[in-house]
Amino acid sequence: MGPHSSIKGAAVAAVLALFAFAAFPAFSGMKMAMPTAQGFAVAKEVYSSDRLFLVKVISIPKPIPFEKYFGVQFAIYDGHNPKRLLRDAKVTLFAGMRHGLKHGFAHGMESSPKLSENGGVFTVKGMYFHMMGPWTLKATVRADGKKDVAYLRLPCCGK
Amino acid sequence: MTLRERRGASIAAIGVIAALSAFALGLDAASTAPSDDRALYTQSELAAIFRLSPLGTPPADPTDGVANDPRAAALGQYLFFDPRFSANGKISCASCHIPARGFTDGRRVAKGMALGTRNTPTIINAAFDEWYFWDGRADSMWAQALQPLENPREFGGDRLVILHAVYGDGPLRNAYAALFGRPPALGEAKRFPAHARPATDPNSPLAKAWAAMAPSDRRAADRMFSNLGKAIEAYERRLVAGGSPFDRYVRALKAGDVAGEEAMPVAAKRGLKLFVGRAHCDLCHSGPLLSDGQFHNLGLPLLLGEAPDPGRAAGMAEVKASIFNGVGPFSDDPRGLAKQKLEFLPTPKSALGKFKTPSLRNVALTAPYMHDGRFASLREVILFYAEGKAASKGRLVGVREKTLSLIPHLSANEQSDLVAFLKELDSAPLPPALTRPPVAP
Numbered sequence: 390m391g392p393h394s395s396i397k398g399a400a401v402a403a404v405l406a407l408f409a410f411a412a413f414p415a416f417s418g419m420k421m422a423m424p425t426a427q428g429f430a431v432a433k434e435v436y437s438s439d440r441l442f443l444v445k446v447i448s449i450p451k452p453i454p455f456e457k458y459f460g461v462q463f464a465i466y467d468g469h470n471p472k473r474l475l476r477d478a479k480v481t482l483f484a485g486m487r488h489g490l491k492h493g494f495a496h497g498m499e500s501s502p503k504l505s506e507n508g509g510v511f512t513v514k515g516m517y518f519h520m521m522g523p524w525t526l527k528a529t530v531r532a533d534g535k536k537d538v539a540y541l542r543l544p545c546c547g548k
Numbered sequence: 549m550t551l552r553e554r555r556g557a558s559i560a561a562i563g564v565i566a567a568l569s570a571f572a573l574g575l576d577a578a579s580t581a582p583s584d585d586r587a588l589y590t591q592s593e594l595a596a597i598f599r600l601s602p603l604g605t606p607p608a609d610p611t612d613g614v615a616n617d618p619r620a621a622a623l624g625q626y627l628f629f630d631p632r633f634s635a636n637g638k639i640s641c642a643s644c645h646i647p648a649r650g651f652t653d654g655r656r657v658a659k660g661m662a663l664g665t666r667n668t669p670t671i672i673n674a675a676f677d678e679w680y681f682w683d684g685r686a687d688s689m690w691a692q693a694l695q696p697l698e699n700p701r702e703f704g705g706d707r708l709v710i711l712h713a714v715y716g717d718g719p720l721r722n723a724y725a726a727l728f729g730r731p732p733a734l735g736e737a738k739r740f741p742a743h744a745r746p747a748t749d750p751n752s753p754l755a756k757a758w759a760a761m762a763p764s765d766r767r768a769a770d771r772m773f774s775n776l777g778k779a780i781e782a783y784e785r786r787l788v789a790g791g792s793p794f795d796r797y798v799r800a801l802k803a804g805d806v807a808g809e810e811a812m813p814v815a816a817k818r819g820l821k822l823f824v825g826r827a828h829c830d831l832c833h834s835g836p837l838l839s840d841g842q843f844h845n846l847g848l849p850l851l852l853g854e855a856p857d858p859g860r861a862a863g864m865a866e867v868k869a870s871i872f873n874g875v876g877p878f879s880d881d882p883r884g885l886a887k888q889k890l891e892f893l894p895t896p897k898s899a900l901g902k903f904k905t906p907s908l909r910n911v912a913l914t915a916p917y918m919h920d921g922r923f924a925s926l927r928e929v930i931l932f933y934a935e936g937k938a939a940s941k942g943r944l945v946g947v948r949e950k951t952l953s954l955i956p957h958l959s960a961n962e963q964s965d966l967v968a969f970l971k972e973l974d975s976a977p978l979p980p981a982l983t984r985p986p987v988a989p
Contacts, residue, residue, distance in 0.1 A: 458888045489954070495954075501894045521834065
């Protein structure tokens with residue numbers, strides 16, 4: 390496994406993403422109620438907006454630590470055939486908080502993580518959450534000549 | 549017992565009776581509203597309040613091998629108050645970080661050998677930070693301390709003149725040697741000129757003198773220079789102070805100690821509720837420092853005649869390039885967190901116009917405010933937030949962070965309440981021995 394730049398199929402979105410493509414459940418008010426146990430769990434898998442791809446989370450710290458670097462591992466599967474691992478997928482990532490915005494993010498992370506890929510398993514290092522509340526990991530996936538976007542909700546930070 | 553205490557005590561007694569009778573009636577005591585201040589806050593506000601206090605102890609700094617050595621702290625304190633290292637022999641760290649003013653100077657922007665461009669932050673509790681300066685251009689306190697010594701607007705010195713000053717002073721040299729071993733042979737004038745430092749202009753006399761030195765002598769000079777920074781850090785790490793009225797209040801709140809809850813006036817309690825609630829201040833002013841230690845663009849418009857300041861976008865480039873950073877040859881632990889911090893720095897574009905969230909502890913003592921000292925009072929700062937986007941009219945550097953849109957309109961009373969809360973964050977005084985020049989290094 391090497392740095393992302395030397396690996397086909399992996400790249401890190403380094404620019405501030407201004408627009409997300411899909412509608413997303415509106416921010417539900419982190420201040421209004423204590424998050425439930427369920428609200429604080431990370432989904433194990435999530436389909437991309439047009440269900441072309443299935444993103445399966447392989448590992449993520451539980452809970453996500455506050456103001457500490459952490460890593461995530463995931464793999465991309467065919468949305469219509471969730472057993473088929475897509476070994477040639479290209480992925481770009483952006484993590485940020487929406488704070489109620491319907492489109493885009495109120496802000497991103499104060500780090501830029503490194504993404505690498507090995508045998509279809511993507512490893513992200515250097516994620517860093519500096520604010521409490523729900524974060525969104527936006528994964529733009531290209532595979533089989535198609536492109537789709539998946540949103541993974543990452544709650545910060547269990548306490 | 550004073551009147552105030554007595555009233556508190558009787559309220560506590562009523563609380564106990566209420567709890568007992570609830571128990572006797574077989575009710576769930578937790579479901580009845582508590583008679584103390586916990587009733588003022590929602591569960592999530594309470595949880596947020598409890599994250600802000602107590603202060604705790606600063607994290608270790610493994611990049612500084614003498615960070616916790618009391619001898620280093622004593623030497624560092626001596627250096628901190630010593631004006632001999634400045635070009636005019638008058639300026640010390642304490643000229644701008646004045647102990648009696650919460651280790652700030654009360655000026656809009658700092659003044660050393662010349663006028664600077666940024667406001668002087670406090671050093672109290674700086675040991676908790678991961679990045680230093682408003683733009684994060686230093687990644688440790690020891691690397692930070694080296695910069696004012698060579699900044700032409702601050703000390704106006706250069707590393708060689710400073711090393712000679714230490715070397716030429718018997719007690720200072722001994723204190724140095726006891727900690728770090730024998731200093732380089734600074735007495736050999738041919739090897740170690742009176743003045744030298746690296747500089748951006750290679751034709752400057754200082755840069756030429758530096759370039760003329762043997763690489764091993766330059767390395768030895770840098771080593772000694774970095775060690776002085778490490779001693780200063782050891783001193784600064786002791787400038788840790790919690791114990792504010794707010795901390796006493798939170799302790800009482802946790803304990804359900806009704807009398808203790810009088811540690812803050814009612815207006816400050818309303819301000820606190822806003823701070824962790826509707827006004828969302830604790831999104832950025834989070835944790836026991838009331839700062840996330842990270843960087844944000846508040847959309848402060850350029851003032852008349854003010855040069856655009858790229859903030860962290862420039863600071864990141866500087867810290868990456870610095871030979872004194874946490875992964876460099878003078879770091880005592882170039883792996884670990886120091887490595888991660890530099891490895892995962894965000895992109896310059898995303899960092900344009902961002903400045904470090906200041907700690908709000910002692911904020912009432914550290915006017916004026918913001919990186920350029922533009923606001924004279926806390927009232928002005930809060931008004932800025934209260935006005936929302938309208939306050940960001942004019943030329944901006946980079947993009948105003950949209951997080952700020954979560955801050956609702958704040959009425960005049962609410963603004964006063966927030967100010968009242970911010971005035972309850974003054975630390976208990978530091979031990980006087982830490983706030984004055986020591987007799988010997």
